[in-house]
Amino acid sequence: MPIVQRYGGLKVQTEALPGVRKTAAETPFSEGAGVAAAEAQRSEAMAAFGGRAAQIGIQEVRELRDRERRRADDIAMLNAENQLARWEHQRLYNPETGALAQQGQSAFGLPEQIGQEYEQLTGEIEKNLTNDDQRFAFQRIKTQRGLSLDATIQRHVFGEMQRYEGQELQALVENARESAVANGLDPRRVGQELDRGVTAIQKHAPRLGFGPEQIEKQVADFRSATHEGVIDRLLANDQHKAAQVYYEETKSQIAGVAVTRIEKALEAGATRGEAQNLTDQILADPTLDTLTKQQEKAKELAGDRPELRDALNQRLEHAAAIKEKTDRDRDEQTLIGAYTIVDRTHDVTSIPASVWSQLPGPARAGLRSYAEHLARGVPVQTDLPTYYALMQQAAEDPETFVKQNLLNYRAKLDEGEFKQFAQMQASLRSGDRKRADQDLGAFRTHDQILKDTLNQYGIDATPKDGTPEAAAVAQLRRMLDLRMQTFGAITGKKPTNDDIQQTLDDLLSTSVTVPGSWWNIFPGGKPFFDQQKRLMDLTIADVPAADRTLIENALRRRGRPVTDTTVLDLYLETKARGRR
Secondary structure: OOOOOOOOOOOOOOOOOOOOOOOOOOOOOOOOOOHHHHHHHHHHHHHHHHHHHHHHHHHHHHHHHHHHHHHHHHHHHHHHHHHHHHHHHHHHHOOOOOHHHOOHHHHOOHHHHHHHHHHHHHHHHHHOOOOHHHHHHHHHHHHHHHHHHHHHHHHHHHHHHHHHHHHHHHHHHHHHHHHHHHOOOOHHHHHHHHHHHHHHHHHHOHHHOOOHHHHHHHHHHHHHHHHHHHHHHHHHOOOHHHHHHHHHHHHHHOOHHHHHHHHHHHHHHHHHHHHHHHHHHHHHOOOOOOHHHHHHHHHHHHOOOHHHHHHHHHHHHHHHHHHHHHHHHHHHHHHHHHHHHHHHHOOHHHOOHHHHOOOOHHHHHHHHHHHHHHHHOOOOOOOHHHHHHHHHHHHHOHHHHOOOOHHHHHHHOOHHHHHHHHHHHHHHHOOOHHHHHHHHHHHHHHHHHHHHHHHHOOOOOOOOOOOHHHHHHHHHHHHHHHHHHHHHHHHOOOOOHHHHHHHHHHHHHOEEEEOOOHHHHOOOOOOOOOEEEEHHHOOHHHOOHHHHHHHHHHHHHOOOOOOHHHHHHHHHHHHHHHHO
């Protein structure tokens, strides 16, 4: 086994170095030799160092002062440039008030205006500069920014001048063309307007950047459009011969694309002029007193020219329509005068013979009946077939209805229903179809449902006028209308199609016993035996005398007029309700 030795006492011991001196040897310098000289040199060195230090301090101060002055100058220029930038941004680029937002003539004076404002602003800034270096530097900034500013303004003004001049040139050319067309019947004025337009194009187009070929094209387009407009104006004034002459004189200046259209228009104009002359001849012939005769003559005169025949027929139909309206208006005024006399005198003999002779037979019959009602003090009662025939016509053939002289039916319509038709006719004549449709809306609905229902019951919905069947259908219409009016008044609602249908079914399925009598064996009397009649077939003659007396008394108590119509209406309603 290995053995670790122990480290005992100190193995190394200290001993003095042999021959070592403990004090230094004296030297001349240690004994004081040269001390004064050394002090003198040190003093000189310190003095030289102090001078150099002073010189270094002054230079640094000067450099510091120069740096601060240059910094102040830079700050002053920074402030000046910011002032210029803020002003330029607001003065030039404001979207509402800025110079670059100005258009047209309002931009033309901007260079001088902006220049003056710029000089004023830079002058104010320059007053606040504190030294020549700042002023010199600012002059350089002012000049550079001023040149840039002026260039921006000049570009804007040039663009606005170009645009404005272009617009004004276009307006002048269009005005010249329109003036030439408006004065198409005055060749001298047309020539003046043509010269004015051409001169304007030739003077202004080069400044707008147009080349010779573009200018030539603009002049050619202007002349062509003007000539085309003048020809159209002449044709519109039925001056087809003058238009043809003008075309021949100016054809070389009209664009090829317009030539075909103009020649077709000239051909149509010639046809129109010829048609006018021939129409005048036809209308002047007293033997051609109907449109049919006139059209036959037109066919003969037109020969194998269908376009001329069409033009003749159109003019003849137009003339016939004008004559028809003129005659209708005259007849209406004549009849109005006649009814005015009868309203005052209650006697048709008061109507002058010259007026009476002009009236057609139906009008004279209506006047006699109307006068009899007035003389007896009995109001006119509406004839239901007449009333519903007019309603049918207004709903299905309004063009014919508006031509009706309603006074021909004055003796068959009571005051309210006559006014109803007059208002309806006035609405249609004035083109107020909306108002007329409101008046006819309920009738159209009732009419369609009634026709369909009658067909289902095997009843002719359009019987011949004047027949008992026609009277019965009219009576059914009357009962339906009254029932629906009552329905609306009670419920405050518009009846539905189902409501109308149910009411019709009730009315058609209701019948009344009409008693016979021994007295009815005489000709023209009631049947000998009792009969069952539908409500729609009942007439005033079927109302028993006792019932009539009761109904008349009831009508008087309610303040309603007592007429055959009102008596029958109430009797039928009583029977219809009694069934339920």
